[in-house]
Amino acid sequence: MGRNLGLRLLKLIPALIEVLSFLVFPACAVAATGAELIQANCVGCHIPDGEGRLSHIANQRKTPEGWLMTITRMQLIHQLNINALDSADPVSEMVKHLADAQGLAPAESQPFRYILERRLNTIENLDDEHFAGVCSRCHTGARAALQRRNEEEWTRLIHFHLGQYPSIEYSSGGRDREWFKFALNEVVPWLTEHFPLESPAWSEWREAAKPVQTGAWRVIGTMPGRGEFAGYIEAEETAKDRYTVKFRGEFDSGEALQGEGDAIVYTGYEWRASLSLGNGEYRQVLAGSADGATMQGRMYLLDHEETGMDLTATRIAGSRLLAVTPNRIRAGTSAQVRLSGFGLEGEITSDPGLKVISIVEQGTDGAVVEIQSDADAAPGVRTIKFGGSALSPALTVYPKIDYIKVLPEVAMARVGGNGGSQTPVNAAFEAWGWSNGADGAANTEDDLRIGVFPATWSVHAWDEVAEKGDDVRYAGVIDPATGVFTSPAAGPNPDRPGGVNNFGNLAVVAEVKDGETTVRGEAHLMVTVQRWNNPPLR
Known part of the structure; x- marks a missing residue:
């Protein structure tokens, strides 16, 4: 039984x-x-x-x-x-x-958003030895700084690192000190003080009312290699913090970009959207403002995170002038510029020294106008008014381009593809023009940053070793019109001396025409091998 x-x-x-x-x-x-x-x-x-x-x-x-x-x-x-x-x-x-x-509260994540937004060529400025000597020698400092723990959990994290990665004490940056003792006695208290579990910012944000992102948004953005962008986001909430998204707009060149997708909002302000736009799949990483009026951040291609657009989305309400592109004019010349915003009506005017001489087109979302600058206009930024809405700074008046800074100043690209699991990592550059200030010297505090200029792009060997290795021939190509660098295929190259990979050490050169003068700027590009471990936070 x-x-x-x-x-x-x-x-x-x-x-x-x-x-x-x-x-x-x-x-x-x-x-x-x-x-x-x-x-x-x-x-x-x-x-x-x-x-x-x-x-x-x-x-x-x-x-x-x-x-x-x-x-x-x-x-x-x-x-x-x-x-x-x-x-x-x-x-x-x-x-x-x-x-x-x-x-994390908005104020806690803000200093380190570059890692969330996949800004791959950011150079961290981590002066503190606790970061530079312990945390950021294996991964970014931002990866640690985007966490909050109590002292016990920071201590456990040190123990976890030593148990999971026992060579950490003997690798570069660890063997020059008693790493474990330093990490426990110096780093843990520092992390607990600077990144504590409880903070006033988090307490306030946790209790704050969280905005709903439903509605229409005006988007202003810029993408290296493709230029300035203006468009719209339409978001409809389908469940709490979940949205369907429609995205549309065009670059100043007239090239359209549109599509749709879905978004989730985390922590009341962290907007994450997956969008199919044109032939590409994009990820949006934006931070919403506490009042729900703006979202700001970056969107990038899922299979090429280095290719992306910086953007700001402003909720459409009332009248706002948001952008003037291009945002520069040389003294004594005229230029056609595009004004973008919403709810715009009335006369278009500017500060003394500038004059609107013709209106090419005009609507409530913007206008295209011809602006004339006086020959003796003082260098500096100017305000543009569109009816009752003013934007400042809107235009930069400059006498001439004295020097060019190519950004990013130091960049890294990676070989890829060719049957491997990792796609190539490309790079995109912009030529920023500057005018000397009153002291007449370049790279001093009184210099005037003008803006991004069209350039003719090229590369050459960074040093004698790169020249001897014929890096320019093997390490990829740059588009002479856009400044977009395309990385080469991965794997040993039988056509290269020694059959080595297509790595390279290159100088990226921008040549900008300024009247009858050509102004040059350079940046450093290292083309290296694949990165095999690519977590969301690196």
């Missing part, structure tokens, strides 16, 4: 599990929440305390990308098998919950 009872109980186990699941996670038309998914997937290792706070998890705050990396690490290292319950995308739901409940 006991054996038969046992068999009957075994047959009931599936039904019992179903009942228990119903008790823990009630079945309903709504999919499992992020909190429920965390309970289902995390409590096996992370023990709740008396208040239900999960060990380790409760004492950290991160960006959406940071929490995604944490969950991914649990899957890769600890073989976490995600229990989806009834969620179509359980990882996304867990990231959403964690970023909302334990994210």
